[in-house]
Amino acid sequence: MLIQLAVMGLLVALIPLTLTWVSNDADKYRKLVWITLFLTFDLIMFGAFTRLTDSGLGCPDWPGCYGHSNPLLAHEHISAAQEAMPTGPVTVAKAWIEMIHRYLAMAVGVLIITLMVIAWRRWIKSGRTELKFRPWFPTLLFLFVCLQGAFGAWTVTMKLQPVIVTIHLLLGLTLLAMLTWLGARQNVHAPVSSPGRPHRRPAARHHAHARIRRHRHAARGSETAQGLAADRRRHQRGRPSLHDRPARQSDDALPQGRRPQQGQEGHQQTAARIEHRIRLPC
Ligand code: HEM
DSSP: OHHHHHHHHHHHHHHHHHHHHOOOSSSSHHHHHHHHHHEEEEHHHHHHHHHTTOTTTTTTTSSBBBBBTTTTTTHHHHHHHHHHHHTTSSSSHHHHHHHHHHHHHHHHHHHHHHHHHHHHHHHHHHTTTOOOGGGGHHHHHHHHHHHHHHHHHHHTTSSHHHHHHHHHHHHHHHHHHHHHHHHEEEEEEEESSSSSOOOOOOOOHHHHHHHOOOOOHHHHHHHHHHHHHHHHHHTTTTTTOTTTTTGGGGGGOGGGGGSOTTTTTHHHHHHHHHHHHHOOOO
């Protein structure tokens, strides 16, 4: 029967998983995180609905309903209980409400397991460098959803003990907050830093900066080479170099010993420009 219940959870989870898989979103992991967050919010709403409609004991056992994976198969038992007490706690409608809450909870569990597996695989594949896929938090989420499932079970088996129901509610809200944090962390522009370590750039931004730096160096190199080639062509044609021109006014500002001599300034300026382009940090 546990397998049948797991299949039900998997079937519900297949809808968001398929939606994520077929979407055109370039970052499917991020999308799955937000879909899991959305489904958890729905689950909490449905939990509140379960409580408000007094359906908490619509199925008085755990994990199934009278030992079955769905209220259709347990119809005989549910009808008998409803006949004995028409206002509940067990009625056909209440049994469905309670079981739908459990199916949704299992679907959330399947989605969190999927997130954890993806994070671990991508983290190991990237040589443990891709910060976005650090698996510790998804693993913590998995442990947390198991704990919440256990409190869900105790909510039923302990006949809605107020302290257990309250803890179940608080854990549900904490799970939602944790998923929200994971969702916010998916934003590539958000800085990711770890305690005790200096602030680090997210990998995507770091690569972009490296690319810009490479292009800048290449542009400078080609600019310098073009200038030198032009100079050489002018020299071959017997024309003065582009840099053989009277000293600029700013040269007058230089100390006496460092002012370029007549005829020398062109070469000095060319040399200075080459040096400047090669040594200038980004
Ligand atoms: C991720 C998993 C789960 C979440 C986030 C969740 C969340 C909630 C929330 C927010 C409530 C409303 C509590 C209140 O208003 O006081 C609730 C109610 C309830 N949940 Fe869950 N739940 C989860 C899993 C489960 C599971 C696995 C079960 C049972 C096997 C379960 C059984 C119940 C029951 C019986 C109630 C009604 C309590 C009452 O009538 O007082 N929950 N749940």
